[in-house]
Every structure is written in C-alpha cells, then in structure tokens.
Amino acid sequence: MTKVAADRIEAQQDGLRFGDPIGCRYHWIAPDAVDAYGDIVRRVGSGVEAAAEAFERTASLSEDVFSGAAADMLRTRAGHRHEESVGVRDDLRGLGRAINAYSDVLRRHRDGLEQLRAYAVSAGLTVRDHRIWPPIETLPNDAPQKEADAWERDWKAYQHCFDAKIELRGARRAATRELIKALADHAGVHPDEDGAGAVAAHRRRVEFGELRREAAEEAIEAVQAGDAASTARHTVEVLKRREQAALGDLEELVLADRPPAEIQAQAEKVAALHRELTGARAEAREAEAVAEREQARANRAARDLDAAEEARPRVVAQPADLRGRLG
Template structure:
C-alpha cells in the first residue's frame, strides 16, 4: 500500500485537523457593512471638529474683548473642553480608520476562501456544502500504480488546501486582535483591567474580558457546528432520494425482463449508493453529536458570563477531554 507521510499540523482554538473537511464558506459580517460603519465613525469625528474649533476660539478670547472673573472662568472651562473634544475627535478618527482596515481584511478573507474553493475544484477534490473533502484514506491492495499516483496527488492537493485555510484563518485572527487593540487604544476601554468584579472558576480568578471572549468564540463554534450538521443531513436526504430512484429503476428493469448485464449494472449502482448513504448517515450522526457538544459549551460560557455580570461567583467543573492523538497521514492510513 502506498503511504503519504505529512508533518502534524497543530491548530489553536479550532477543531480543524489534517484529514478533516475544509470549510470554505464565508459567514462573517459583510465587509461593506463594516466599511460603512467605519465611514460613519469618521464622519462623526469631522462633526466633533466643529466643537473643537468653537472651544478653542472661546478659550482664546482676549482680555480686551471679555474680561473679569466670569471671563476667566469661561476661558478656563473652554480650554478643558477643547482638550477633551480634541481627544474625542482623534480617537474617533483613529477608530474609524481601524474599522475600515478590518473591513479590507474581511474582504480579502472572503476572496481567499473563494479562491480556495476554486483551487480545490481545479485539483479534482470533492466539494459539497461549502467544504473541501479529503480523499479516501486507503487504497485497495490490488490498486495499480496509476491509481496510487493519483491518490497521492489528491492528498498533496488536499494538504495545499489545508495549509492555505490555516493561513487564511490565522491572518483573520491576527487582524481581529489588531482591531480589538485599536478599540482599546482609541476608546480607552480595557475590559481585561476591570477589577471591580471577579468570578471564581476552577480556583482561578477569571476576568470579564476573558469570559466575554470565551462566550463569543463558543457561540461562533456552535453556529459553525450546527451549519455542518445541517449540511450533513441535507447530504443524507439527497443520497436517500437517489437510492430510492435507483431502486425504482432496478425494479422496472426486472419487471421488463431487461438483459442481465443491465440489471447487474443497476444493482451495482444501488449497492454503491447504499454504501455512500451509510457513510453519510454516520457522518451526519457525528456532526449532530458535535453540534450538541458545541451548543452545550456555548450555553455554559453564556451562563458563566451572565453569573459574572450579576456579581454571583460561579464554580465551574468541567471534564478534561483526553488528549487527541497526533494526526498525520501515516497514522490515518495505517
């Protein structure tokens, strides 16, 4: 049997492993919507500019025009307001630019996913439900050298797709962190430094920023898992209809006393569809179980955040999963 060895590819904060279907569907907010919001923030900064000018003119009124204790107080207050409004103006402009940059990142991410899908299709890989599926794990013992070479080329093409998806994901996550940093810098908000309230979990102090991020990530993973389960169920239903149609055609051939070779060919087709349907049902059950686990994790994270926001310490006990084995083609193919 031919084997293709590949280094194990470690991924963080994701269940994607080498040999799994590669998602190439875009489900984030449309870049144009984010771009429009960034433009609105920058327009607001331009409006604040009027207040900056007004406070500056008020603070610089000369003694010849307006003097006395009331004038001094007015100029002093106007000077403070000028500094505050100038800071708000600069923060809004910087925040608007950061949002616009992030919209460009999402636009490139969407384009990259589309190009990934086209590349997978050009290499002959199976694509269904916005996912690129890996080739079969094994070859029959009597496979020809031509079949073995084609199988090896398919796995190499899949590896290119997998590495491209990891690169796209890491680039998007890095830009997301940059946007969060820009939000903190320009808005002066530091959730991780909020020490007013703390919640206890696993004998540690977990800050609100961590809880919010965890809840958001778990919710997104639950959505992705449910989408995968829906796609798997749709595949099962389509295969079931195809099998029923093939069975009907086989019955018609048998009733019409068709030649034996035609009946045998149709019976082989029915058997192949039945095997494919059985595999699809197994995948659907696994996808449904994964979706249920992800939903439970999302519910747990949401309850932890709610308890923390209400000031109720919450002790969380979680079962530690067994470590996943190192996955590479050599292990998968035996």
C-alpha cells in the first residue's frame, strides 16, 4: 500500500487538519443585514450632529442677546453638552464605518467560499453536504500510472482548497477582532484588560472589570448629583431675584398710597415667594450634601481602581471595634 505523499500542514485550528473534509458553506449573518445596521448607526451619528450644532449655537450666544447669571450657566452647560455630543457623534460614525467594513469582509468570505466550492467541483473533487471531501488516502501498489497521476492531481487540488480555506478563515477572524476592538473602544470596555488580573479585597477577589464598572457608576452618580445641586442653586437664585422684585413692587405700592387690598395682595405674593425660597434653600442644602457624598464615593472608587492597576494594596477603611478593645 502507498501512503499519501502530500506533506501534512501544521494548520490545526478548531480541529481542522489536513485530510479532513473542508466546509464550504456560508452560515454567518447576511452581509447586507450587517451593512444595513452599520448604515443605521451612521445615520444616528448624523442625527447627533444636529444636536451638537444646536448646543454649539447655544454656547456661543452673545451677551447682547442673552445676559445674566442664568445666561452664563446656560452657555456653560451647552458647551459641556456640545463636547459630549461631538464625542458621541464621532464614536457612532467610527462604529458605523467599522460595521460596514466588517460586512465587506463577510461578503468577501461568502464569495470566497462559493469560489472554493466551484473550484473543487471543477477539479473533480467530491463535494457533498457543503463539504469538500479529500481523495482516498492510499492506492494499491499495483495501481496503474494513470490512476496514480489522477490520485496525485486530486491531492494537489485538495491541498489548494485547504490552503484557501485557511486563508479565508484567517482574514475573517482578523476582521472580527478589529470589529470587537472598535466595539470595545466605543463602549469604553476592553475585555482583555478586564481579565488581566485581580486584586484582593474583603477576603475575596475583585476583577479589574468590576472595579472599572464601579468607578464608572460612581462617577455617573456624582455627575448627576452635581447637576441636581447646580439646578437647586439656580432655583434659589431665581427665587431670590423674584422675591426682591416683589418686595420692590410692594414698596412702590406703599409709597404710592395704593388701595389696601392691592397692597395686601402684593404682600401675600411676597410671603408666598419667601416660603418657596425657604423650601428651595433647604432642598439646595440637601442636594449639596448628596453631591458631596457622591463625589467622595466617586473619588474613592477612582483611587481603588488606580491602586489596583498599579498593583498597590487596596486599603478599605472599617470602623474600629472600641468596645472589644476597651472590654
């Protein structure tokens, strides 16, 4: 018996070895569907562009058009929102382009598999169940030369198909890694970094990914609490101006010797504004306290993450057990 003369290829990936049936069926998502989704993401990015332009126009309002403390606060917040929306716009556009590029890769992969199948059929190889089957492994020693030549020709054709399949799969996997990287950059999460190690805390292990999520959540809560406190302070300032204006109107009514009913109505308006201002001040103080607590938590979470990434021990403050120490 004569063994296969073709050299074995060191390309064992996912169990595929030289001499195995070669799959030539495309079973991934349709490239057109991926392309359509990429177009949707890019359209959303274009929609964010309109919001970015609106924030930019608001942030650039001149003092002649809108002035005062409220105007300054509005311009500042619009400037921050403009920066955020521009970042989101760029992320979405980049992600849409990455998805569209991946659809092209899938399209080339599908066409390559079709060409691979067509080549196998034209070369006389057996194609069954969406697989290209290898030739028989051995020939009898007394096989005629014509049969031996055909057998060798079939193995060379199979060799070509195997090499083409490995190349197609390698290109698709490389493109998949690029897409995953683009998704990770957009989401701000990198699984390869999150799984790089862990740190000890409370007699258990905390993964870097968990610390990153914790820091991100605390940061978001701190920003939200800061916005709430800023809004509460703005409300107090507005009510103070309204109360001062109402007091001025009341003084003018008294000096002008207006009817008592009119003066009484204005006095009640001043009293109502004062009560509203008192409540707003209490809410502002509470919002300030919440903002300080949330900011402290965010700072602590950020320090924990920095310490973990720099391989420093994580210090966790716990109340001292004075009762046990003092007996």
